[in-house]
Amino acid sequence: MFTENYPTWLRLVAATVQRRFPTLRDWAQDIAQEALCRTLEVWMRDKWPSSRHPLPYMRTVAHHLACDAVGTKEHPTEQSDLASLVEQSRRTRHEALTPLDPLNDIVRPAVSGMKDTQRKVVAQAQAEGADEDTIAASLQVPRQQVRSLASKAARELRDMAEVKAHVRPGHLRKQRRGEEDTGE
Structure with a gap:
């Protein structure tokens, strides 16, 4: 069920996130993908009956993820920004702190x-x-x-x-x- 329907579900959930959370327009696809992964994990672990459709659960997970993203003061870091942060931390961490006894x-x-x-x-x-x-x-x-x-x-x-x-x-x-x- 997941393999044949996931592209459609991703598109539907991403569109819902974009409509309800316009400030997360750039991250709607990522939120939908994370919601799909979490839904699949729960689906496989709990062995849901085939009569239960996973799309409502996936939408709920995406909604919660979007609420968390809106509620935080930070936005997800872009890949290019992440590389500069890693390089900066390598330059500044020249001494290791030893824990106290x-x-x-x-x-x-x-x-x-x-x-x-x-x-x-x-x-x-x-x-x-x-x-x-x-x-x-x-x-x-x-x-x-x-x-x-x-x-x-x-x-x-x-x-x-x-x-x-x-x-x-x-x-x-x-x-x-x-x-x-x-x-x-």
Whole structure:
């Protein structure tokens, strides 16, 4: 069904796109082609019954693609513009950025900048991979106190400017009015 009818369907869908979206006149054929490819993919995957005609679905897909194209501020890039963009990116990308190692590049320097308190000791031990029981034994404090110190150390670290830039907004704590840090 697709092989014998697709040229007619492309023409009909492209004409519909041109009529409904005059600003996309230059891209109507491309939108129709993309709609045909997506329709064929769904048709083959879902094994639609032969009584169901694919043209209405193809028109709906084309309409959605056209709405997306109109809704964006950018228009599809022409082939000639694409070549110049690729060449420009090759000239400007002369150095590769290496990704940050969160532990070595963010956490350890921030922990070293903390005041000398039990919080700092707990944070350093956790950065080295020690568990709560080991830290509690070395500090000779209960395990629950280590948890509390670790929580306060984490809050202090998140509030540091050099760490705050790397913390997701949802993980930043909003302070309540009148709340102050009481220390240890």
